[in-house]
Amino acid sequence: MEDRFKFCPKCGTQVAKDVVFCPKCGTNLAGEGLPDPATNQQAVPTSTTPEKSPNAALLITLGWISTVVSLLFVPILFGVAGAFCGYRLTRFPGNRTAGIVLMIFAILFGIIGVVMGAAVGATIYGS
Numbered sequence: 001m002e003d004r005f006k007f008c009p010k011c012g013t014q015v016a017k018d019v020v021f022c023p024k025c026g027t028n029l030a031g032e033g034l035p036d037p038a039t040n041q042q043a044v045p046t047s048t049t050p051e052k053s054p055n056a057a058l059l060i061t062l063g064w065i066s067t068v069v070s071l072l073f074v075p076i077l078f079g080v081a082g083a084f085c086g087y088r089l090t091r092f093p094g095n096r097t098a099g100i101v102l103m104i105f106a107i108l109f110g111i112i113g114v115v116m117g118a119a120v121g122a123t124i125y126g127s
């Protein structure tokens with residue numbers, strides 16, 4: 001379909017599309033042959049790739065800090081905190097393995113922390 005021309009609705013004269021008034025009868029042609037809205041639609045790019053949540057990086061950092069700290073201070077509290085961070089991490093796509101590893105280490109370090117704390121306490125304070 002030729003799009004550069006339109007026809008006057010009154011007298012039927014073929015005129016260029018951007019002409020506002022019909023050269024023959026003077027009819028106002030504005031509003032006729034408006035640009036098709038479909039051709040002006042801009043495709044909005046929607047991100048379908050799951051972006052790595054900044055929360056995941058935060059959980060890894062907090063989880064490992066808690067895990068390491070659990071070896072030295074209040075192992076039950078920090079071990080649980082580290083394991084919890086690991087558990088939360090498993091809910092993030094792409095971080096499942098990291099979360100599981102963190103949970104295992106947090107629990108392990110927590111237990112080691114308890115045993116070490118008990119051993120140190122026994123050594124310092126005697127039985």
Ligand SMILES: [Zn+2]
Pocket residue numbers: 008009010011012013022023024025026027
């Ligand atoms: Zn006309």
